[in-house]
Amino acid sequence: MEILPMKPKSLVDINDYNKDDILRILNNAAKFKANPDRDFLKGKVCATLFFEPSTRTRLSFETAINRLQGRVIGFSDTATSSLTKGESLKDTIMIVSNYVDLIIMRHYLEGSARYASEISPVPIINAGDGSNQHPTQTLLDLFSIYETQGTLENLTITVVGDLKYGRAVHSLIEGLSYFNPTFNFVAPEELKIPEKYKTFCDQKGIRYKEFAEFSIEAINSADILYMTRVQRERFTDLMEYEKVKNVYVLHNDMLKNSKDNLKVLHPLPRVKEIDQDVDDNPKAYYFQQARNGMFTRQAVICDLMRIEVV
């Protein structure tokens, strides 16, 4: 008898997925992009438990379920839900898992989704646990890269902005680590990439360069330009923020000598870090990237529910 490798039961952390898992999800996401309206979740009920509001993420998940003909129950923040008032997370999960086939949860406490996955009899998808993990964001980023570049292998990715607190960037580094990437880390002094991610890159043999300025060199060598928000509240020194706030902004003319295959990504919402004049450039890909989230989530949901995507 052939022993098949065990697929993960829940998706809490991008590291729950190995290279094969990631590629399987991306290939299935491509199938959903070609044909998003399917009946794979007919007769199934999924819960979206948003202990912390995040409308964008919730709508993406709920649309993914609706397009698969599944049904959704849940709440969009704890202020309006009597279920969670004073009740432990464990009790909420135990009760809801009686009703549904899969739970998608977002919670302000770090590690909440890991704990839920240990006590829940049904699969858990982590839609963000505090500043810790948000793995479907990473998968949709990877899908957008895969789709636009035709591969994930040997690419140069320039990440710009808040590299210190930016969860999306940290997970992207981990997710891409299987594919021999080269990184350019572009960040102001106060928000530069933490030592532990540089150590991670060193251990995995991943090449990287650090830039203290948003230089044209970092843009022109890139296959992917991954922009993130530089938030005022992240700075201890507001003078420093005033200095950098207009420097880490992408304008259309900065792309004029970039590679033909370059795509600009952003986890959204953006504030000012990508000028509106970039939006019409065919290299701007952030809105399609957000749309890809839906297909990627369709793929993750089916994968955890052991539904074969044909």
Added chain:
Amino acid sequence: MRKALQVAALENGTAIDHIPPQALFKVVSLLQLQQLNNRITIGNNLRSSKIGTKGIIKVADKFFEEDEINRIALVAPNVTLNIIKNYEVIEKKKVILPDEIIGIVKCNNPKCITNNEPMKTRFHIIDKEKVELQCHYCEIKIKKEEIIL
């Protein structure tokens, strides 16, 4: 003289020797000695040829389980364990840091689920030499000197 002997001699039990003085009371709490009714002798700031000053704990009629005793390695990795039977040391042991610590160390992250839910903490030992831990839940890393019991 008789009294001194009574403290020193252990007929059966465990003597934990060479505890750094600043770690002694942490060892007491790690082993939850306050919950035992056994005869317990604790000495601290005793002279030691090996480490200058040391602490020592003797617990009569108690032989700890491996995973119980290995917790000590979190705060005092170089202690010596003497297993005593019939006034004789029948075994000398070193403590070994386990791969995982459950329910003893507190997570330093106030936004960690373990600090907000009635549940046990769980840490992976990611560096046995430096004694560095990582929370299984919120994933933060804790250095030896930051460990809170």
